[in-house]
Amino acid sequence: MISDYRAYSLFFRFVSNRTANERTAIRAYLQQIFIDRTTGSHATQAGNAQAYIDNLIAAAQEFYIRTHDIDLKTNNTADAQAASLREKERICAEIIGSLVTRLGPAGADSVRLHVEAMKRKMKLVGRAQ
Numbered sequence: 001m002i003s004d005y006r007a008y009s010l011f012f013r014f015v016s017n018r019t020a021n022e023r024t025a026i027r028a029y030l031q032q033i034f035i036d037r038t039t040g041s042h043a044t045q046a047g048n049a050q051a052y053i054d055n056l057i058a059a060a061q062e063f064y065i066r067t068h069d070i071d072l073k074t075n076n077t078a079d080a081q082a083a084s085l086r087e088k089e090r091i092c093a094e095i096i097g098s099l100v101t102r103l104g105p106a107g108a109d110s111v112r113l114h115v116e117a118m119k120r121k122m123k124l125v126g127r128a129q
Contacts (some may be wrong), residue, residue: 005089007119008096009067015057016064027053033114034107055102056111059095066091 018026030053067088074084099108 002122002124004115004119006124007115007122008062008092008108009088010122011115012060012063012092012095013116015060017061017068023057026057026065030056034110048073052103052107056099056107059102061091063095111120 015026015030031049033056034049035116062097070087070091072083074080099111105110
């Protein structure tokens, strides 16, 4: 199974930096994360689903902005790539940790469960970067 860093990194990059048309589709996708599969109701507080989605998009966008600069500045030496990866892992862990504050415990848990489900369907192919 892939690491939490890789799974959340893929998820945050998927959600962030989207055009206006793509944002509409992403919002519909994200709304599904917050639906309780057992009851069909929102796992988050009633009426706050859009705020949770906005906060999750903001977290993903923060990840993109902070890691994109690192990607642009990293040269191809092994040491630079290793340092870059450590920094991106640190940023990812920080943003994952902030999800409880941004989304509340139920919202953060819904995202965690979604990412865990994604992880079960993924595998690394080829050279990992």
